[in-house]
Amino acid sequence: MKPKRQIYLDPVSRLVAHSVLLPNECWHWLGSVNNAGRPRVALRVKGKARWVYVTQYVLRHIHGETLRRTHRGLHSCDNAMCVNPDHIRRGTQGQNVRDCVARGRHVSGFQVPAGYYAGKYLPSLEG
Numbered sequence: 001m002k003p004k005r006q007i008y009l010d011p012v013s014r015l016v017a018h019s020v021l022l023p024n025e026c027w028h029w030l031g032s033v034n035n036a037g038r039p040r041v042a043l044r045v046k047g048k049a050r051w052v053y054v055t056q057y058v059l060r061h062i063h064g065e066t067l068r069r070t071h072r073g074l075h076s077c078d079n080a081m082c083v084n085p086d087h088i089r090r091g092t093q094g095q096n097v098r099d100c101v102a103r104g105r106h107v108s109g110f111q112v113p114a115g116y117y118a119g120k121y122l123p124s125l126e127g
């Protein structure tokens with residue numbers, strides 16, 4: 001028997017249904033992720049199923065933001081697996097990189113795995 005398609009009351013319920021609350025109030029995502037390990041959700045857009053980053057889903061459907069191509073969802077908690085709407089805000093990739101460097105989240109020197117340079121393990125800059 002085919003499983004029933006899950007119907008969610010609202011976007012927040014959808015996130016809560018697929019995450020666990022951590023002591024620091026991050027909502028750790030247990031749902032689907034893309035190849036780079038980023039949380040994603042399936043949306044129906046013009047009759048077609050589309051994967052979108054949870055961060056973008058939060059900005060559009062919970063914060064009601066209008067997003068441009070240059071916009072990214074930035075985490076105030078630095079936890080890429082967090083989907084708590086209170087921890088996600090709209091920003092640009094430039095801000096993301098500055099945040100990242102300021103908080104020591106960037107990789108440099110010996111921490112960079114060899115595969116990075118082959119492009120194979122390069123993390124997505126989305127979300």
Ligand SMILES: [Zn+2]
Nearest residue numbers: 026077082087
């Ligand atoms: Zn968080």
